[in-house]
Every structure is written in C-alpha cells, then in structure tokens.
Amino acid sequence: MSSPVKIAEGYAATEMVKLLLEIIIAEISDFKRFKESSRQVVATSIEVFEAILRHIADIDKKKGKAEGPEWMKFREYTDAIASLEDLLLHCTYCAEEQESLLPIPRTTDVPSCLKVIDIWASDREITLAIIHKFEGDNFKKLFNERSSTLEKALREALKNDDKELILSIQKFVSQPGKRLSDEAIDEYMKGGERPVSNVKQLTESVVTYLAQNYSENTSHVIKIILLVYFPFALFEMEGTDPSWLEYLASKRVWDEMYKALNDCINHLKHSNPSAEAIGERYRGLAKTLFTMAPLPPLSFETQILEMMQIAKHVRRPFSGRSSVLVFTWSDVATNRYILEERAVSMRRALRKSLSLSLEILKHAAEQLTSSQRFEDAAEVKAVGEKFERVFRDMNKIYEHYKMADKWSQEVKPQLEDASRLDTERYDRVRSRVYSAKASRAVTPATPKNSMVRTVDKAMTPELPMGMSLPSRMSVSELPSRMSASELPSRMPESPRSTDSPALRSDRRLRRP
Structure with a gap:
C-alpha cells in the first residue's frame, strides 16, 4: 500500500482480527491485479474493526448496571468480531499470480495457462464473497447509514480492477x-x-x-x-x-x-x-x-478442379505450362505423406503454393486475351517469370517429400518440352499472322463473286512467257508436274508482238 496502515491496539477479543489484517496488508502491498479490490477490503475491514472498538469503549464508559443499549452494542460487536474473522480468513488472494497485471503464459506448459484463468476467477470470487458478507446485517448494524457507502466503494473497486485488466488486454492484442x-x-x-x-x-x-x-x-x-x-x-x-x-x-x-x-x-x-x-x-x-x-488431412480436390477449369482459357505461350502445372498438383494430391502432413508451417507452405498457382492461371487467362494477341510482350514476360517462380516452389515441395527423382525424371522433362513448345508455337503462329497481314495489305481487292484466285507474286516462280500454273496446282508441286517434253516447242514472242487484232492488222500493212 502507498503508506503504512495503522491499526489500533484493540483488546484480547479483537486480537485475531488485528493479526489477520496485518497479514493481509503485507500480502497485498505489491498487488498488480485486484489491487483496488484488496485494498478496499482492508479499508472496509479496518472501519468495521474500529466500529467494534467504539462499541467496546462505549460499554466501558457505562457506570452502574447494563441496560438495553449496552446489551445491543455487546451483541452487535461480538457478532461482528466473529463475522470479520471469518471474512478475513477467506481473504486469501493468490499473491504469486498478482505480480503482473497481464498473466504471464508458461511457454513450455501451454495448457497450464488455464490454471492462471482459474486463479483469477477464484480471486475475483473472493472479492465478490467479501462484498456480500459486508452487506450482512452483522456489519450494517455497526454503521447504519454509512454501510451503503462502504458497499458502493467495494463494488466500484472491483469494477475498476476488471476494467483495468480487460483494457490492458485490448491494448496488448491491438x-x-x-x-x-x-x-x-x-x-x-x-x-x-x-x-x-x-x-x-x-x-x-x-x-x-x-x-x-x-x-x-x-x-x-x-x-x-x-x-x-x-x-x-x-x-x-x-x-x-x-x-x-x-x-x-x-x-x-x-x-x-x-x-x-x-x-x-x-x-x-x-x-x-x-x-x-x-x-x-x-x-x-x-x-x-x-x-x-490432430489436424484434418489436407485436401486439394476443389482447387485442382478449379485449376482444370481455368486452364482451358489459357492460350499460348502458356497453355502447355498450365497443363503441366495442373498435372503436377494432381501428382501432389495423391502423395500420402503430403496429405498426412501435420506441421502447420508445411501445410501453410503447400496452401500458399497452391494459391499462387491458381493466381497465375487466372492472371494468364484474364490478361493474355485474344484481343491482345502478339501485342503483349511485356505481359508475356511478366507471366513467364511468375510461372518460373511457382515451378521453383513445386520443385522444393518434391524435394522436401523425397520425390526429387520423380521431378528430375518426369516433371522436369515435361516442363521443358511444354516450355519449348509454348514458345515455338507462339513465335511461328505470330510469324504467320504477320505474314498474312502483310499480304492482305499489298494485294488488290478481288471482286466479291469472282472465282479468280490471287497468288502472292513473291511466292510464285517466274514461268516462261505464255505459261501459267494449273488452277489446282500449288507452287510446291511445279517441279514434279512439269517436264522438258511438256514445254512448248515454240516460245512466244516478246511483249511487243502481243496477239491483239489491232497489232496483227498493223503487221500486215507493213509486210513487203
């Protein structure tokens, strides 16, 4: 307590009360928890003790014979002594658990934290029981109108202790x-x-x-x-x-x-x-x-189904790698050691990798759309880096669960083939698309109902004058379809002798 509490000497009849008060005052002097409650209990007990001493002193002052008031006071203080002794004997707070406001967990014996809460509840019950005892008639008769004030002070002290505890917990948690x-x-x-x-x-x-x-x-x-x-x-x-x-x-x-x-x-x-x-x-x-x-077995079925449904929306250059990623997780989902994993840190790592895989598939499906095809080089590079990261995580998972051989012999070759095919197909199709665009840009428009077939001049070999490709012959077929015997015996004249009626007439006029 902040200052020494003085207790009157009293009488032999009150000696036990005084001794109990001295013990309790020494115990609660450094309380961090229930400090207001315990001190208010002591303060109220001292007031009761002093009221008992006043009753004894009043009887001592009486001369002659005992009358009604003396008998009443004698009965009141003797009853109060017995009640106060009982109350103080039950005022046994656990001093060991009052050394800090917030309970200190036992880190090596975690279940013992429950004992700390039980002790707190027991100490609080002591305070409530004392409050109820002070509300008894044996004490009220000593104070009359002051008894209600003392009861209110006790309840206010308990309220302050409770609020201090829960507010300190809120501060710690926040x-x-x-x-x-x-x-x-x-x-x-x-x-x-x-x-x-x-x-x-x-x-x-x-x-x-x-x-x-x-x-x-x-x-x-x-x-x-x-x-x-x-x-x-x-x-x-x-x-x-x-x-x-x-x-x-x-x-x-x-x-x-x-x-x-x-x-x-x-x-x-x-x-x-x-x-x-x-x-x-x-x-x-x-x-x-x-x-x-025990933690429940891990389950990936729902997420793997979602990955399957997303993979169909992923185009090149990542559709192959997306398929390998789904197959890899299907492989993980059948490993007994992974499904029975109980270490929360590893369970968390597995779920984090699965979440990252889903995120990458969704990103590839939503961002690399057909409207951006071949015009998203920066995005393709970013998604490619994410795929590399998630496959590195998958490699670590395989190694941790002693599946390194399976990774090197099965998964890694599949991944390398898928990556090569993704890139190769993406580049080849892009080249074809750009070539087609270039051809459409330089070729004259063909009438809508025309059956004339446009041939790219750059792709057509130069044929002898007067010859043309058969209507269903491709350029690549020319060498196998054309032989020397099939060439015409007389080569056509130069463009100056074009076979038009006007020119034929002109030639006849100039012939000698």
Whole structure:
C-alpha cells in the first residue's frame, strides 16, 4: 500500500482480527491485479474493526448496571468480531499470480495457462464473497447509514480492477505482432480472409462495450477475453513450444475464438445467449485452445478442379505450362505423406503454393486475351517469370517429400518440352499472322463473286512467257508436274508482238 496502515491496539477479543489484517496488508502491498479490490477490503475491514472498538469503549464508559443499549452494542460487536474473522480468513488472494497485471503464459506448459484463468476467477470470487458478507446485517448494524457507502466503494473497486485488466488486454492484442499476422494462420489462403484482424476488432468491441456497460456478473465474458489473450501472448514470447505455435496458428482455433467473442457481444447487448450459455462457450473454447487436436488431412480436390477449369482459357505461350502445372498438383494430391502432413508451417507452405498457382492461371487467362494477341510482350514476360517462380516452389515441395527423382525424371522433362513448345508455337503462329497481314495489305481487292484466285507474286516462280500454273496446282508441286517434253516447242514472242487484232492488222500493212 502507498503508506503504512495503522491499526489500533484493540483488546484480547479483537486480537485475531488485528493479526489477520496485518497479514493481509503485507500480502497485498505489491498487488498488480485486484489491487483496488484488496485494498478496499482492508479499508472496509479496518472501519468495521474500529466500529467494534467504539462499541467496546462505549460499554466501558457505562457506570452502574447494563441496560438495553449496552446489551445491543455487546451483541452487535461480538457478532461482528466473529463475522470479520471469518471474512478475513477467506481473504486469501493468490499473491504469486498478482505480480503482473497481464498473466504471464508458461511457454513450455501451454495448457497450464488455464490454471492462471482459474486463479483469477477464484480471486475475483473472493472479492465478490467479501462484498456480500459486508452487506450482512452483522456489519450494517455497526454503521447504519454509512454501510451503503462502504458497499458502493467495494463494488466500484472491483469494477475498476476488471476494467483495468480487460483494457490492458485490448491494448496488448491491438498492437502489431512480431510473428502473428493474418498470413500466419493456416488454411486462410482463399477469399482474402483476415482471421487475426477480425479477432482483434471483435475483442475491441467486447472490451469497449463491457467497459461502458459494466456488470459484475460478467466473469465468463472476462474469462473468454483472457482466453483470447493467450494465443497473442504465446506468439510474442520467446521460447514457446513450436508445436503449440503451429497448433495455435490453425483455422480451427481462430474460428472458435471469433465465434466466442461474437456470442459475448450478443450476450452483453441482448442477453442472448444466456450467461449459462456463455459459460459453456468458455469451456468449449478452453478445450479448443489447450487441447492439441490432430489436424484434418489436407485436401486439394476443389482447387485442382478449379485449376482444370481455368486452364482451358489459357492460350499460348502458356497453355502447355498450365497443363503441366495442373498435372503436377494432381501428382501432389495423391502423395500420402503430403496429405498426412501435420506441421502447420508445411501445410501453410503447400496452401500458399497452391494459391499462387491458381493466381497465375487466372492472371494468364484474364490478361493474355485474344484481343491482345502478339501485342503483349511485356505481359508475356511478366507471366513467364511468375510461372518460373511457382515451378521453383513445386520443385522444393518434391524435394522436401523425397520425390526429387520423380521431378528430375518426369516433371522436369515435361516442363521443358511444354516450355519449348509454348514458345515455338507462339513465335511461328505470330510469324504467320504477320505474314498474312502483310499480304492482305499489298494485294488488290478481288471482286466479291469472282472465282479468280490471287497468288502472292513473291511466292510464285517466274514461268516462261505464255505459261501459267494449273488452277489446282500449288507452287510446291511445279517441279514434279512439269517436264522438258511438256514445254512448248515454240516460245512466244516478246511483249511487243502481243496477239491483239489491232497489232496483227498493223503487221500486215507493213509486210513487203
């Protein structure tokens, strides 16, 4: 306590009360938790003790015979001594757990965190029991009108202790964590879920509402807030058992914390669920947090089906690699050691790689569209780098699960062939498309109903004058279809002797 508390000497009849008060004052002098409650209990007990001494002094002053007032005071102070001794004997706070405001988790024995909450609840019950005892008739008779003031001071002290605890938890939880974040939670790789942020936000809502609308009959709500505090504390403390950290990073844990806090809000605002139901919710959450249940087997079927459905929308130069990526994940999904993986860190790595694969397929399908064909070199390069990264991750997965031989003998050759074919086909088709565009740009338009077939001059060999290709003959067929015997015996004249009627007439006129 801030200053030494003086206790009157009293009498032999009050000696036990004085001795108990001295012990309790020494115990609570450095309390960090229940400090106001315990000190108010001492202050009220001293007032009762002094009232008893006044009653004894009043009787001592009486001369002559005892009358009604003396008998009444004698009865009141003797009853009060017995009641005060009983009250102080039950005032046994756990001093060991009062050394810090926030509970300190036992990092090597995580389930023992529940004992800390049980001790807090027991100490709080002590305060409530003392308040109820002070409200008894044995003490009220000593004070009359002052008794209500003392009771109010006790309840206010308990309220302040409760608020200080939950507000300190809110402050601790709301701080950015060194190792705990939304990304650290397993199985939240789809849908942009924010498990840690959601629990932080809901904790703040519960604490704020409880602080503004306090009721002393909310111990189960405060116990749930204490439960939520421990995963945050265990992640921040050095030396926490790694297996427990992996378990506390599972989806199951954070789902249950969120549901419990949501029930607390509804209980505080609408009394539904009931106080009994909140108590059950606390016990269920405690079991979830501190009973390391086996994690369910991994399953990739849903995501692989989605990858199959996306792959059909991916064009060259990535359609081949997309198919290999889907086949690779199908291979992973059948590996027994991967499906039975229990280490949360590895489960998280697998899900992260799967999420990245889905993201790349979606990007390739949505960004590399036909309208941008052959005009998206920068985008093709960026997507190619992403494919390289995801296949590096897949290689690490194969190596970790002792499938390195399968990667080198099966997956790697398939990937190399697919990459080569992707690039080769992309380049060849692009070349053909640009060649066709160039031809259309220099060839005169053909009448709509004409059957005349346009031949690219650049692709047509120079034939002897007067010859033409057969209508169904391709350029490549010319050498095999044309022989020396088939060439005409008389070569046509030069273009000057073009066989037109006007020129033939002109030649006849000039002939000698």
